[in-house]
Amino acid sequence: MAVFVVVIATFDWNRAKPMINERASAAIGRPFAINGDLSVQWQRQPGEGGWRAWVPWPRVIANDISVGNAPWAKAPHFATLKRGEFSLAPLPLLRQRVVIRRIQLTEPAADLERLADGRANWVFTLPETGEPSPWVLDINEIGFDKGRVGLVDEVLKADLTVLVDPLGKPVPFADVAGASFVPQDASAPPPRDYVFGWKVDGKFKGLATKGEGKVGGMLALQDASQPFPLQADVAIGGTRASVAGTLTDPVNLGALDLHLKLSGASMAQLYPLTGVTLPDTPPYSTDGHLVAKLQNPGGAVFDYKGFNGKVGNSDLHGDITFALGAPRPKLTGKLSSKLLRMADLGPLIGVPSGGGAQAATDKSKDAPAKPKGGKVLPTQAFRTDRWRDMDADVSLEAARIVHDSKLPLSNLSAHVVLQDGKLTVDPLRFGMAGGTMNATARLDGSGAPLTGRVEMHARRLRLKELFPATEAMQKTLGELNGDLAISGAGNSVAALLGTATGDVKMLVNDGVISRSLMEIAGLNVGNYVVSKLFGDDEVKINCGAADLAMKNGVMTPRVFVFDTENALINITGTANFKDETVDMDISPESKGFRIFSLRSPLYVRGTFGSPDVGVHVAPLAARGAGMVALGVLLTPAAGLLALIAPSTTDENACGPLLEEMRKPPKAPAPAKGK
Known part of the structure; x- marks a missing residue:
């Protein structure tokens, strides 16, 4: 021995x-x-x-x-x-x-x-064995x-190096995650201490990546029922994520329960990291509780609960869920906001924000396409390929919306649904200028080209609130009402309008028009026209009525008249949204014995970006028969009467004009000597 x-x-x-x-x-x-x-x-x-x-x-x-x-x-x-x-x-x-x-x-x-x-x-590749080992x-x-x-x-397009070091002595979970952290599963055993620190450097998804954090001990990985402590602060490209919480069953990636802070230059930058299609927004930040069931039979489910965040200067709060499953992942959520800036909301409805990643990457392939040849309609292509990557069902309620400091909006309600490449916004509703705006939009990006239909309804918008900087307008009680329903095909706003077919109707009563108003609105053409028609004076508009037909991108007025205190103004011609050209005549007709200096019609020709405005050398044919011309517009006038709100008993100045337009036409008296 x-x-x-x-x-x-x-x-x-x-x-x-x-x-x-x-x-x-x-x-x-x-x-x-x-x-x-x-x-x-x-x-x-x-x-x-x-x-x-x-x-x-x-x-x-x-x-x-x-x-x-x-x-x-x-x-x-x-x-x-x-x-x-x-x-x-x-x-x-x-x-x-x-x-x-x-x-x-x-x-x-x-x-x-x-x-x-x-x-x-x-x-x-382990060798096959018969019976399991008894050891x-x-x-x-x-x-x-x-x-x-x-x-x-x-x-993953990753090239990373991770360095791990012991912390020296264990760090209690609450010291890192915070005493306010409440685990989702109250019956689970308390998380163990943090034991190791780590650092990462390299690239992930092709983006520069750098971060550090803490984790639990090695043996804690083996216990599926023991929450494994995890803490990380990582920057990937322009996105930064900070998490503190637990990972259940780490070996099999069972579940996550984390306090998550996320921020970045644009939500669109999350797409290569997560596969979640989000708009190109201004800088954002969020802070909330992330709970994930990674082994859910139908696919992993991520719940981001009770988060508070900002997008640009807008606040956002609520709950969102992202579920991985067949046939596509799906994002659902209910969001609310106390103050929402339209510049921040714009990307949700396809309007560039002008900030965030988009502004920083104008030279990239995703940068907005600038119209060429003096054209003005947006040509930025919709990213319909991403629409087919996931589905979505998100609603948003906002108490106050800022579009312009002088024109606040209120009580926004929006519901966005993305299903199999088809995007629906129904409703998009908000208060504006004392009235309401209701809209729906349906864009089908499942095929090529994209097809879309948009409907908008404006009711009882007060003119003095629409133009708060115009002193004369503050004396009016006038309102604007309107309807729009158009459909088209194309992968940009310009392409959709260039093929649009539908109707645009609008009534304005008891308003004021002047050169100064046109200058405030930034309408150079309108400034010239108003100057030629009325000089520098402010002129009261009894009624403005427009019933515009669109067919294959060409807009033609059925009715386009302004009844002022001095004259009746009739507008005819076309506006072609396909090639962005305009060809219109503006014909004034004096009322009664009032002196009206302009005897010849005006014309507007050329492109949207650079129109040419002038006075016809000679009067058009059939001068003096303006009211007769209105008589042939009986049917369109009947359609516009529906825009006069039936719920109000107030007199509407457009009523007499539309009733006059419905009367049978009368031939003018023969000219003397003919």
Whole structure:
């Protein structure tokens, strides 16, 4: 027995390395090697009671360990270890149990690689065995001083290096996550302490990535019921995420329960990271509670609850859910806002924000296309390819909306649905200028080109609130009412309007028009026309009525008249939205015995961007028969009468004009001498 003890104590364990390397290589299907010294030290364990304290434990120390890589991998080794040591309890071996109190690893390193075809070097081809092994492995603790993990992943377009270091002493979970953090599952055991710190540097999804954080101990990864503590502060491109919380069943990625802060230059930048289609917005930030069920049978579900955020200068609050499932992921949510700026809301309805990533990347392929050749209609293409990547059902309520500091909006209600490439906004409703605006939009991006239909209804918009800077308008009680219903096909606003077919109807009563009003509105053409018609005077408008027909992008007035205190103004011609040209005549007719200086009609010709305005050299045919011309507009006039709100008993100045237009036409008296 003494000889056996002496032999064991003095045995050169390096002689056993070839056998150990061979058997380990066969077990994992990869080359395994202890390249350095291998030794065994025998030590008694003072913590053991009774006679067991006299039984020495072998302490195994191995230096320079390596695990080979897959044949196609670039790195020479899958993993390396400068030094590994552990103590083995001998008595449990009699019961086929391998009990290791602690494994200490010195400078572990791993290089993970995955190809575009899905092959990954962390997937081992293990030899097939018949019956499961009767041996049980029990490791109490794993420790290491510092480690490194490299990841080159062609699927995720990632090239990252992660460095891990012990924290020195454990950090309580509440010290990092905060005392206010309330776990979603109250029955779960309390999270363990943070044990390791980590740093990451490199690229993810092709974007510069840098971050740091803390995690729990290695053994906490093995307990599926024990929440694993996780904390991270990471910047990926222009997006920054800060999380603190837990990961349940880390080995199988069971669930997440995190306090999440997210911010960035634009929500659109989240698309390459998450696959979630979001608009190009101004800078944003959010702070909320993220709960994720990663092993849900129908696909992972992410709930972002009770978040508070900002988009530009607008506040947002609410709950959103993102579910991964067939046939497409789906985003649902209910959002609210106290103050919403239209410049921030614009991207939700396809209007560029002018800020965020879009402004910073004007030279990129996603930058708004600028109209060419002096054209003015937006030519930025809708990203319909992204519409087919996911579905959505999101509603938004906002108490106050700022479009212009002098024209606030209120009580916004919007419901956006994206289903199989078809985008619906129904309703889009808000208060404006003392009245209401109701709109619906349906855009079908499932095919090419995109097809769309838009309907808008304006009711009882007060003119003095629409034009608060016009002093004369503040004396009026006039209102604007209107309807719009058009449909078209094309992948931009310009293309849709260039093919549009539908109707536009509008009534304005008891208003005022002047050169100064046109200047405030920025309408140079209107400024010239008003100057020629009325000079510098403010002129009262009894009624303005427009019934405009659109067909294949060409707008033609059925009715386009203004009844002023001095004259009746009739507008005819066309506006072509396909080539952005206008060809219209503006014909004034004096009323009664009032003196009206302009005797010839005006014309507006040319392009939307650079129109030419002037006075016809000679009067048009049939001058003096303006009211007769109105008589042939009986049917359109009947349609416009519906815009006079039936709920009000107030007199409407448009009523007499429309009734006059409905009367049968009368031929003018023959000219003398004819």
